[in-house]
Structure formats: structure tokens, C-alpha cells
Amino acid sequence: MSWKRDRPDTPRGYHHGNLKEELVKAALGLIGEKGPNGFTFAEAARMAGVSPAAPYRHFRDRDELLADVATRGFEAFQTALSKAWDQGRPDPETAFHRLGRAYLAFAHDEPAYYSAMFEAGVPLDASPALRAAADLAFADLRQAAEALIARLPQGKRPPALMMALHIWAMSHGIAALFGRADGGRRPLPMSAAELLEAGMLIYLQGLGLDRRPPE
Amino acid sequence: MSWKRDRPDTPRGYHHGNLKEELVKAALGLIGEKGPNGFTFAEAARMAGVSPAAPYRHFRDRDELLADVATRGFEAFQTALSKAWDQGRPDPETAFHRLGRAYLAFAHDEPAYYSAMFEAGVPLDASPALRAAADLAFADLRQAAEALIARLPQGKRPPALMMALHIWAMSHGIAALFGRADGGRRPLPMSAAELLEAGMLIYLQGLGLDRRPPE
């Protein structure tokens, strides 16, 4: 019975009481430490002080737990992006740069979430909640794109969806390739945040959006 | 003894003769089918018609086989990019657009390689050969960036390394998010190749590089 806590710090009886939440936390910790593949259903159970079969009362299988983590990740992500965008205040340019930094900050500070969301291979339609959460997060990016596009004269406006996809792609590319806590897979002459900032400035310039320095 | 081929199509004696190569091929097939996690050392052995312990004579462990696949992937990738760039002929702009298409074509047509290279979590310094192959591939991108930058007037030239990183980030972001054979995780109004082309055009415009239509 080695899975039992020797001295339960949170004493409990036969029933745990809050196992589902604790399994999600354990999963987050394990994914953060060892990547989405290093995470194990059995080990999460062990961390929660519970037998290896207990998790199956809360998740059909390992994938469902992963999908749950990804969903929570997208919700937290959306909250962070939404807060950073702040409805485009004080002006879309300033807010947009905040948004970019928030994107990378999330990928950097919550590697476990980001991993579950984008690297664990969880299909987006694993659950309706997952898809909905992901859509909400993307909606924020799209909204920012629209606000910026509105600054352009009619006739020079690119499709907002396309622009949002470009923003997402560049952000994700930088996060995935260079945004890891360990500095990524390749030494950089600048931080990931600076790299994204510079890339986005060039991209916006290409659209005809000159940044008015806010200070 | 279920792992033995019932009727060996390529009859062999006790010794296989070309096991290492066949294991790599089997791994490629399995990764392509079921993703980098679906691939199993034991199943690769089965496909090669050999006992589950045989692969250990050629690879220290599962990760080493994965790293080998990734290395070959980077080599093939570099070949494809290099061929597409073709030393910038007939002009850097045209060659650059070929390069972008080649990037996405590789990700699309060789999902198993791309997966092993970027999604399997293989650390780049798993072997010197892997790092070298990855560096060579990146060198091509950097070279293209330099050729394009040379078109700009002195004083308006961004760092070539930064530009190469931007290109890689956007390409990888699009490939990872939207470039899957199944259309990716999200329905798109345009193909991944078109999305990248448009994104790169805007980016280049932002740098002051106007594309002269080649036709």
C-alpha cells in the first residue's frame, strides 16, 4: 500500500471529498515538470493520496483529464488576454502590445497549461467546453485585430480573421520555438517578448499601421 | 511467438541484416499514423518482424530512435528548403516565396518527420548530429533573410538573425496551428500556404520590401 500517504497532511476518511480538483492540480504539476507525456494517471492518484483506480470515478480516461486541464487552460488564457486587451484602452496600439506581452507571459508562466492546450495533442473537439473555451480566447485576438483594422482607411483593410490568424501564428510560433522557461531550443539574441514585439511592429507597419508612441 | 511474421515476405535467417533502417521506417510510419506518442518500440519491432528486445541492439532506448528520426527529418527538411531557395534565383523575392511554400509543404507532406522534429519533445542536444542538422536547416532561412535584407538601403536593415527568427516563427506557427492534413484544429477561410504567403507579404512590406511581381 505504498500509495497511501504515511502521514496524511490533510487527514481524510474513506472518501476524499475533493478528488477531482486535486487530480487536476496534480496533473498540472506533473505536466509542468515532465511535459504532457511524462504525466501519469497513476502518479496523479498517488499525489492525491488515493488508489490508482480512484481517478476513473472522475474521468473516463487519461485523455479526459488532459482535456479538462486544457479547457481550464484556455479559460485562464482568455481571462489573461481579455484583461490585457482591456477593450482597447487607452488606444488599440497600446492595448495590442499589452496583448502580445500577455500571450508570451502566459506561455512562459503557465507552461503546463500551454502544453496541455497546444502540445499535448488534445483534439479541440474532445469536449464542447474545450472548443468553446478555445473559441473565446481566439475571439479576443480577433477583436483586437478588428480594432486595429478600423484605424485603416476603407479599401486598405485586410480581413480581420486573417489578421487574427497571423497574430496567433506568430505568437504561437515564438512561444513554441523560443518561449520556454529554459530559453527554448535555441539561444536568442533577444527575449521572446522583444522578438514578438519587433515582429508585430513590422507586421503592423506592413499593413500601414504606424504606431504612435504612447509615452 | 505472435511477433513472428506468419509468412515472411522478405525471408531472412537469424540475423535481419538491415534492422536499423527498417526500425526507422517503421517508426516513421507509426508516428505518421498515431502521433509521436502512439509510436511504440515494441510495435516497431513487430513490424520489422523481430523480437521486442532486438531494437535495443541499435538504439539505447526509445528516445534515441526518436532523436534519430528527428535528425533525418531535419536533414530532409534542409534539403527541401535549400532546393527551394536555390541560392535566391532568379531573384530573392521569388525564391523566398518558394521557400515559404516548401516549408509548409514539408510540414504537410511529412507530418511524421515534422512531428518528430518539433512536437515530440526531443531536446535539440539529444545528439550532436541532431543539433547540427537543425542548425543547417536554420542556416538556410537565415541566408534567405540576408539576401532579402541586402535589397534594403543601408540604415534601414534589420538584423538578419531576427528576421530569420520571425520567418521561422510565423512558418512554424501556421504549420503547427493550421497546417495539419486534417485541416488543423480550426477551419480556415484559406489554405495554410496562402495564409503564410499573405503574412509574409505584409511582413516584408513592413520592412520596406515591395515584391516585384515576377510574371
Add this chain to the structure above:
DNA sequence: CAGCTCATGTGAGGAGCGCTAACATGGCGC
């Protein structure tokens, strides 16, 4: 061509994991 050597393959097995089925416990609604 006989004999040896060692790279390569086999068999058996330990440890761990995902998952299932049958059984145990006790919190909560009646």
C-alpha cells in the same frame, strides 16, 4: 577451409502503466 569472435537476435522476466470488474464505505436524502 576450420575455428573463433563478436555483432546481432532471442527468451524470460521485473517494474510500471492504463484500464476494468467486483467489492467496501459512509454521506445524504428520505
Add this chain to the structure above:
DNA sequence: GCGCCATGTTAGCGCTCCTCACATGAGCTG
């Protein structure tokens, strides 16, 4: 106060990774 059933446990199957002792035969050496 009682019984239901959500939640937890035990036992166990099949699979994986990996190791170790043993088998085979290809190719060198004399």
C-alpha cells in the same frame, strides 16, 4: 434511523520499456 449510490479499494489483465543471460551465424584469421 435507514438505505442508496457516489466514491473509494483490491485484484488483476494486457501492454510497454528495458535488462540480462543465452543463441546464432557472418566474416575474419590462420
